[in-house]
Amino acid sequence: MNKLIKFLSRRSTWSIPYVVFLMLFVVLPLVLIGVYAFMDYNGNFTIANFVKFVEQPEAIKTFIYSVAVAIITTFLTILLGYPAAYILSNKEYNRSKTMVLLFILPMWVNVLIRTLATVSLFDITGIPLGEGALIFGLTYDFLPFMIYPIYNTMMKIDKSLIEAAQDLGANQLRVFLKVIFPLSIPGVVSGIMMVFLPTISTFAISELLTMNDIRLFGSIIQENIMLSDTMNYGAALSLIMLLIIGITSFFSGSDESEVSHGGII
């Protein structure tokens, strides 16, 4: 009994419930995706699900198309979000943080309602829905997720570094290129993670924005996984998605360590 009390009052013991929880609800489910992906309807081992993916031109096409749309969206959010974050981190706007709040606030409106509002915006102005609307809508929906991490890293930049560069005779442009830009890269990287991955896997937004005309990879996964006879194929597609996540986070992870390493030097 005494031993038990001692064990319970060691504070590192307290993480055990959560570790068990993580194993059961995070690790095991991800392993299950892998298991189901290599199983046929009757539970036997097979690679047929992957063969099906490679052999179906439609699935491959959608996959490549989704990656392309995600890259364009990510690029646009950087293009729009980076200057916005730069302006926001400037002293003059930063007094009351009201501007920052105004940029983050749209994140609190349900993403589906925002998307439907975008649809109505296109209806009112008479622009037809389609590819353009899709990319506009995705950029609009994910822009705050790019601005916020970039803004955060910019705020953390040591102001004395900028002053030092100015004292040493650098003009505004050079200060930006040599000091602010390199130091803000980690923010851009986490912004990419927060925009690129959700964009590939989105399904509801693309369905609403194109009247179900253009389907992204997420839609295909969703359609297959919900039906019991194509569930294993859906799991295989999810595994491919997981692979992309792994690759993306591996690259951004190594980028980040490089940057922080360079920062120390």
Place this chain on the structure above:
Amino acid sequence: MLLAVLYTPILIIAIFSFTETKVLGNWTGFSMKLYTNLFSGGMSNSLVSAIKNTIVIALAASTIATVLGSIAAIGIYNMRSKSRQAVTFLNNIPLINPDIITGISLFLLFVALGISQGYTTVILAHVTFCTPYVVLSVMPRLTGMNPNIYEAALDLGATPFQALRKVIIPEIKPGIISGFILSFTLSIDDFAVSLFTKGNIGLETLSTYIYSDARKGGLTPELRPLSTIIFVTVLVLLIIINRRSAKQAKAKV
């Protein structure tokens, strides 16, 4: 300019919440009918139950996530660095995974275990993606804390549980509160995870209701005043919080 683009769609919803039309973009004269409908129960039962479900699930999930996450954070903070890194890595997985992967993996778990999906599974799923955020918001509070205070309490004869209640919890309280608020908003906002774990017993949250509504072709008009009200409430709350922290910052100077 960018702000204008960001807010146009929201403004459109707000403006069209004052007219009765079924389709957005078709102004049929000023009317408060949608607002009165919203409060007098003149709207469909399924929307009412969707709103109720959303709130119940969000409250349950964020409460469980806050308790689980806070206790876990204290535990993780006191672990040796190797195992600490491992748990932190696990904790980051739900943060990186897109919603659809979290949803699908949990869906497969419930299918494999033969658990019928409904209220419980949605709450469990929400706890899964909320808890990491609680851990992340409590952690900085723990690292910023002076560890000697806890030791001092023990030296002065406090039991570990007294020391926890009197020393650690007051110190990390702001982190716990922000973790709870974050979990609550995440849960309310969630769509994909709920969609995959709600099963087919007819359980709908606000997000899944909007989704099936929009797929049928039209959006229930009462959703416009509802989202306007939610938006204005959040706006006012944020402005108040902002004013207060600005005042505190001034007072300190």
